[in-house]
Amino acid sequence: MNAHSTRTRLQPLIVGAGPAGIRAAQALVAGGLRPLVVDEAPACGGQIYRQRLVPDQRSARDLYGSEAGKAEALHRDFAGLAGKLDYWPQALLWNLRDGRADIMVSGESRQVAYDGLVLATGATDRVLPIPGWTLPGVFTLGGAQIALKSQGCAIGSRIVFLGSGPLLYLVAWQYLKAGADVAAVLDTAPFAAKLSLLRGLPLFPGIVLRGLRMSAELKLGGVALHDGVADVRIEGTDRVEAIAWRRGGREHRFACDGIGYGLALRSETQAADLAGCRFAFDPRDRAFLPERDAAGRTSVPGIYLAGDGAGIAGADAAERSGERAALALLQDRGLPHDAGRAAALERELARIGRFRAVIEAAFPFPAHWMGGLADGTTLCRCEEVDAGAVRDAIARFGVHELNRLKAASRVGMGRCQGRVCGAAAAELLAHETGRGIEAVGRLRAQAPVKPVPLTLALAARPEAAE
C-alpha cells in the first residue's frame, strides 16, 4: 500500500499498553501504520509487567521472577517504537461510539476518530463476596501485586493469600521472595482438582513445573499450604484480624493483618460493549464475552480484541493475540501482512487455549458459594447492597434478569459499574431463580468506563490523527 492511502486514512487506535497492546502496536508499526496507543497506567507493561513508579534497587528478576525476560523485552520493544507511534499514558478511554473514542488525558477530554481499533483492555481480579471481604486489609491479588511491584510495599506484616488460580501462588511466592511474612496460602480448589494439572504437563511442562517449584519454595519458606478450604470468613472489627475456614469438618483459624484474595481473573469488556460488539456466553470463564474469530475480529468491522480483555488466557497468549489482531487489521486495510506468521500465532493460541481448560479444571470457580451467602454480607460494595437486599429485590419485583436486578437493587450501579460485584450478582440471581448463569444475562455497559470529574472539559479541537 502506498504512502498516499495511509496518509488519507485515520490512525488506528490501540487501547491498553500491556503485552497485547504492545505487540499489536509493534506489528502495526512494522506494517507501515502509525497507531495511537492509550493506556491508563503511567508506564507500559499492563498489570502483569507493571513498572515501578520510582526507581529502586530491585532488579527485573526481583520484580517479575521467571518472567523477567518477557517483561524487559516488552518494555524495551515499546520504548523502541517511540517516534513511530503516538502514545498517551495516563489516558482513560471513557466512551466509545460510532468510530469515535472519548479519552480523558492531561485534564481534558479528547474525541478521537480512528480507523481500526484494537481493544487490549486486560483483566481485573474476579472475586466473590465472603463475610468480612470489605474490611480494610483485604486486597485483591492484583492489588497486592500492584502494591509490591509498583509501590514497593507489602499489604500487611503477616499475610494470608486466599483464592484460587495460578496467580494465587505466584503472588504469594513474589511476597515471600520480597521478604514479607506470608503465613499461609488457602486454596479453595480441592486437591483432587489439581491432578488435572498433570494433563497440562505435555502441553506446557515448563509452566506446570514452575508452579510445582513455587509451591515447594513456599513450603520451604515456612508458608502453610491448604487446599479445599470452605466456609471462609474474614474476621476483624475495624480491620482484618484473622481468617477462619473449614476443611473436612474441621475449623481452622489464622491471625493475620493482610489478605490477598482472588478467584482468577475476569475480562474488562466495557469498551467492547460500548463499541457495539456482539457478546456470547463463555462457559469456561462463566461470563459473557465479546465474540471474536481466531484472528481477534469482533462482530463490528474494524474492531479487534486482544489479550485477557476478550477472555482469560494469560500474558503469553496476550502477546500473541495482540500481534495476531494487528495482522488482521493490516489485512483488512489491504496492507501487506505475513499470513504464515498469522497462522503460526493462531496455532500457538490454540495450544494455550487447551492449557487454559486444564488450569480452569485445576482451579474451579466456587460459584456454589453464592447460594449459601449470608444475608448480611455486602455484595455490592460501591452501593452498599447486601445479599439480603438483593434477595428481597429478586422476590419483590420477580426479577430474573441481571439489568432488572440492577434497577431493582442498585447492584452494579456504583463507581465500579459492576466490575467487582457483577459476577457475584449473576451467580446469586441464577441461584435464587433456579436458572443457569447464562440465562440471567449480563450487565449492559454504560459510559463512563470509569468515573470522570464533572468539570472534565471537552478539548477545543477534535483529535483526528493523520
Add this chain to the structure above:
Amino acid sequence: MSRRLDVDVAIIGGGLIGSSAALALRGMGLSVALLDKGFCGAQASGVNYGGVRRQGRPVEQLPLSQRAHAIWPRLRALIGIDGEFLRSGHLKLARDEADMASLEAYARATARHGLGLELIGHNELRERFGWIGDGIVGASFCPGDGHANPRLVAAGFAAAARRAGAKVLENTAVTGVTRDGEGFALEAAGNLSLRARFVVNSAGAWAGPFAESFGEPVPLSRIYPSMIVSEPMEKVMSVNIGIEGGGIYARQVERGNVVVGGERGLPLADPDFSRPRGDGALAIMNRAAELFPALRHAQAIRFWSGTEGAMPDRNPVIGPSLTTPGLIHAFGFTGAGFQIAPGVGEVLAELVRDGQTQTPIAAFSIGRFSQPSARTDAGSGAGQDQEPQPGELRP
C-alpha cells in the same frame, strides 16, 4: 405450543401508565392482561429523571397532574414501597429578567389550580438556597412537588398489579390487534392469543403502529433524554431543580448521588435502545458543576438515556379512540409522564368501567391530529421557546 387467554382488558405496554392502569382496573374487579415486549418499566418509565413535578406543565395538564399529586404520598399503601418519593419541592430558576417574567406569567396563568407557587427574588434565593451558584436572578418554588426513583416506582406498579391478580406477561410483544365481534383479538409472542373486551394502547414510543392500525395515525416521534449521576455526595441540594428555558435539571437522592439531565442521547443500531452522546454528557456535567459549586470536585459515575415517545405539541394522547369502541389510548408523554402517570392509570380505568371520567382530558384527544384546525395550543406561557424542551425526563 399456543396459549389462549380471555380478559376484560388487554394493556399493551407495561410502563408506568399501563402498570398503574392495570392496578386500578384490578381494584375495580376487572380481569387484566398487561403485556410488554420487554420488561415492565424498563424503558422511559424506569430510566427517566425521576422528577415528580406539576410546575411548568401546560395548564391543560394540571387537573390530571393534581389528581396524580394526591396519589404519590400513598405509594406505600398502593404498591408496597414508597419509591423513594420525597416531597422536596421543585425550584425553577430564572437566568434573567425575561425568564423571571415567564415564571411570573406562569404563576398567574395557573393560579386557580392551587400549585401554591412562591416567586422568589434574588436575595431570598441566596438566603434559602445558598448552594446555587451565581447567575440566577430568581425562581419559582412549588413546595408540593418533589422527586422519586423511577427504577423502583415503575417496576413497583407492575409488581403490585401482578400481586393484585393481573396477568403480567413480559417479553411478550403484541404482534397484532384486531377488532373482533364484541371485543378484540390479540396475537402476541410465544404463540399467545388473547381475547379482550377493551384494549389500552400504552405502548409509549412504540404506540404509533397500534393507533395507525385502527385508522388513527399520529405524529409520534422519539426523544432520548440523557442523564448523568454523580458519586454519592454530602447532602446539599434540598429541592428538585429545573430552569426556565431548559438545559439542566437536577436532584439529589437520599443516598447522596446527584442526578442531572438536560441533553439528548442518540439511538443505537437497535433504535429501541439509546445512549448518551459523550459531548452531551460532558455538557451536562459542566453545567452542573457551574450551577452547583458543591459538585465541582465530584465525579460522574454513570450516564444513561431512555427512549421516550414525543408529540409535536408536547401533550400526550389520552382518551378513547375515535374510530374503534373499546380502544383507549395513553401515550406520547414527551418527557413529562412520570408524575402524572398514576393519575392517568386511574383515568384509564374509569374510561373502561364508566366510559367517562370526571378529570378533564379533552385536550389530549387523538382527534386533534385528525382535525388540524382543532389542534390545541400547548403553550404554558412559561417560556416554552425551544423545540420539545428537554424534559423530565423534563424538570
